[in-house]
Amino acid sequence: GENVEQHPSTLSVQEGDSAVIKCTYSDSASNYFPWYKQELGKRPQLIIDIRSNVGEKKDQRIAVTLNKTAKHFSLHITETQPEDSAVYFCAASIGRGSTLGRLYFGRGTQLTVWP
Amino acid sequence: GAGVSQSPSNKVTEKGKDVELRCDPISGHTALYWYRQSLGQGLEFLIYFQGNSAPDKSGLPSDRFSAERTGGSVSTLTIQRTQQEDSAVYLCASSFLADGYEQYFGPGTRLTVT
Numbered sequence: 001g002e003n004v005e006q007h008p009s010t011l012s013v014q015e016g017d018s019a020v021i022k023c024t025y026s027d028s029a030s031n032y033f034p035w036y037k038q039e040l041g042k043r044p045q046l047i048i049d050i051r052s053n054v055g056e057k058k059d060q061r062i063a064v065t066l067n068k069t070a071k072h073f074s075l076h077i078t079e080t081q082p083e084d085s086a087v088y089f090c091a092a093s094i095g096r097g098s099t100l101g102r103l104y105f106g107r108g109t110q111l112t113v114w115p
Numbered sequence: 116g117a118g119v120s121q122s123p124s125n126k127v128t129e130k131g132k133d134v135e136l137r138c139d140p141i142s143g144h145t146a147l148y149w150y151r152q153s154l155g156q157g158l159e160f161l162i163y164f165q166g167n168s169a170p171d172k173s174g175l176p177s178d179r180f181s182a183e184r185t186g187g188s189v190s191t192l193t194i195q196r197t198q199q200e201d202s203a204v205y206l207c208a209s210s211f212l213a214d215g216y217e218q219y220f221g222p223g224t225r226l227t228v229t
Contacts, residue, residue: 006157032214032215032216034216034217034218036220042222043119043206043220043221043222043223044158044206044220045220046217046218046219046220049216049217051216089157089158091158093215093216095214095215095216099171100163100165100170100171100213100214100215101146101148101163101165101171101210101213101214101215102148102160102163102171102174102215103148103150103158103160103215103218104160105150105157105158105159106157107156107157108156108157
């Protein structure tokens with residue numbers, strides 16, 4: 001099956017700086033890559049996603065890039081704010097066959113933004 | 116509109132007892148997913164429903180785990196003869212289409228087996 005690895009496991013940045021979280025995946029058939037933000041004790045929230053026919057997607061301060069050849073994708077947060085502090089999870093989906101719909105998650109990155 | 120809801124929010128049970136966890140997906144969403152999140156870990160896929168059928172049960176960790184979905188809506192995850200290693204947060208998600216894109220999560224049920 002698919003294997004998603006995520007780095008770093010923890011990331012501390014000063015308010016206003018940028019943060020980058022990287023993920024790699026193993027199955028070249030994966031075609032959907034969402035990112036979730038999970039605050040302590042709360043549900044994972046979908047913050048941005050990208051499909052394999054697109055190389056980059058932006059939504060205000062958040063962007064995701066995808067390199068299909070290298071099988072890696074990254075989350076970029078610019079002008080970080082203390083409220084960005086949370087655990088971020090990347091995921092990948094093969095999107096076909098018997099595993100249609102299954103998301104394979106990375107182990108998460110604890111982002112801390114210091115004021 | 117209303118999001119995914121789950122009940123109970125917390126469940127403490129004794130080892131060996133059976134538990135039932137409930138998930139109400141977003142109205143109109145055809146696909147429903149169960150995941151498990153152990154302390155400090157990522158999310159582990161358990162099972163996926165497309166309508167009332169479960170094309171992918173391969174994530175269920177043992178035959179003590181089962182799930183059903185009736186009427187294309189509410190789903191119940193049942194764990195029989197609970198073990199301490201079953202302690203985790205059980206998360207449910209739903210999506211409009213069956214392709215798995217844009218899954219929205221419920222708040223989870225925190226299960227503690229003593």
